[in-house]
Amino acid sequence: MINPDAKTILSVNDLRASVDGTEILKGLSLEVKAGEIHAIMGLNGSGKSTFSKVLAGHPDYEITSGTIEFNGKDLTELEPHERATAGIFLAFQYPLEIPGVSNREFLRVAYNAHRKSRGEDEVDVFDFDDLIEEKTDVVKMDLSFLDRSVNEGFSGGEKKRNEILQMALLEPTLAILDETDSGLDIDALKTVAGGVNQLANANNANLVITHYQRLLNYIVPDYVHVMCAGHIIKTGGKELALALEAKGYEWLLEEQAVTP
């Protein structure tokens, strides 16, 4: 929902970033306000995932110039776990398996880390169990998943739902969904989208990275940005995604006279 008086949550200015010495982001600028849903689309290799990792602070990526402000403060000063407790959540494209660490324990430690950073008391095992069982409803997840190791043996759809469960628990200010729809069947897609929509409110924002228009039928964006060669070449409303679906990226690349 677009509200011109809403607070700016994320402000990215002319961001350049590289990995292993190769520049991937080449002057990306973006502003996201509270209550908004932004979709980022683009060809493979355009830098969409890189952008999400740079925002989350992945150590492999180096920012060479430009700025990122989160809630008015320089984000680059914070370590990845500090960015997380500041309110940034990245739903990974390929969530990792962590053998030996139960989902329940992982979620409880993450939840308490967030509480501690806000100066709140940690919750004990029993109170946490009540809380997490409530949250599993958001993604229609069976309670038995909580006692399995994180993502171990989970199907693609289950892993993605587990990401949204974590999001429901940690209630981030800015949620970055990195190709959350990849590998999902239509039912899983609807469950994931339903979860995201339930969590979206006037005080948080969502950055949805996707290849496909289909997800945007369920998570309706306020803005659609198309990335190419490391920066945003066009911004529009949700009709832009529909136009891309109908005409392909070629049309847009020609219109903007850009080579990928």
Add this chain to the structure above:
Amino acid sequence: METGSAITWKYPSCVLAGDNSVGEFYSVALTNNLQQADAGTKMIHVGKNTRSTIISKGISAGNSKNSYRGLVKVNPKAENARNYSQCDSMLIGDTSNANTYPYIQVQNSTGQVEHEASTSKIGEDQLFYFAQRGISPEDAVSMIISGFCRDVFNKLPMEFAAEADKLLALKLENSVG
């Protein structure tokens, strides 16, 4: 549970002489900095219907070398001997070393001996996953190691198991990042 001297050689062993006797070896061995450990066990099956279980977890950090060396011997008159061995290694950082040297000597054809081994590493991507959920690298390593050692810690008396986690965390301080 072993956190070592600079050099450790240790093979607590069982001679299963009596019929139906059982031997069990549950071990977590941690090496860090420049420690070297060559440790393990010997299970010697002599009597009839004997059983042995070996679960060994080796964690190598820093520039250390951690080797498991184990012998499972089934003597000629040891009828129906059974053994199960599991040796798992966890590598922390880029310069640590883990080796497994299993010796299996079976001289009775009714014997059943099973051996499994695995090696894993605490990867940067795993640590990033924890970090992105707000969990610091030190806490992440501690949780991953606890999970890795769970099979062994579950066998320890409760009072010792509670200390074991803390001892490992202490010995692993500053080993990551």
